[in-house]
Amino acid sequence: MKGIQQDKDYIITIENYSLRDTLDCGQSFRWEEIEPNRFHGIAGSHPLDIRQEGNQVIFENTKEEIFQSFWCNYFDFDADYSAWKRILCLDPVLRQACNYAGGIRILRQEPWEALCSFIISQNNNIPRIKGIISRFCQNFGQPLKNGDFAFPLPSTIADCTVDDLQPLRAGFRAKYLLDAAKKVSSGQVDLPAISKMEIGQARQELMKIQGVGPKVAECALLFGFYRIEAFPVDVWIKRILDRFYQQGFPEFARPYGGIAQQYLFHYIRHHPDTEKDDIAQ
DNA sequence: AGCCAGGGTCTGC
């Protein structure tokens, strides 16, 4: 991956990457396609317009310094996905998923944002998750320059009541957000400490929050703490495990289970009727 | 109209 400054934009060249799949595979809910093949989103307090043309990714109005200090890490461009994919492809089902979804990289999102996002995600669908999160930011996030909003702070939400969160139309999840905010802002659930914990203990810590069960904890760990061995099982992944892995998910893929899971998730959502016979051995 | 959605909690056995 190499990059150059071209006028206001910073442009990188990268192989085997899909910006669209990365931003629209259900790992982050704050990116929208504002016009064909052009995406707008906010990470941390950094808004961005971004697009991909062939093997080039164009960071609009972005200085190299910001790319190097922030976006390169957020988009996980320094990781060696080809090495991981080489291993995953030893399994025929994973090979199929890699071929279809292998342009995805895991976004290194902030722990608090990922935690809230996947609390909101429970028993919910992706378009509505995006709506709730958008209203969450508009109502409680710090205003940024051009009509954008930062993700709300834990301390801000901790001072709210369930009624205050009614504009989100988050339903029964509102009380879970409040509990998360109270426990995170008080330090009762210590997110920086969780970053350093062994994964089993990290799960237990996250599940101290009401509304955080195994699935939400696993998503928070994968997408908010970059634990790529975390393996969230939702209804889609469960279907895959039932159809293709009745003998168990392959051991050799487990250290990168989160990557595999994301490829599988993206593949099966676009090929919901795939059966065993459709997978080449 | 009714089923489903990146689930979790609570209850009753």
Add this chain to the structure above:
DNA sequence: GCAGACCATGGC
């Protein structure tokens, strides 16, 4: 420990 009802809301 485990199945089943229930939870708010809206996309399809």
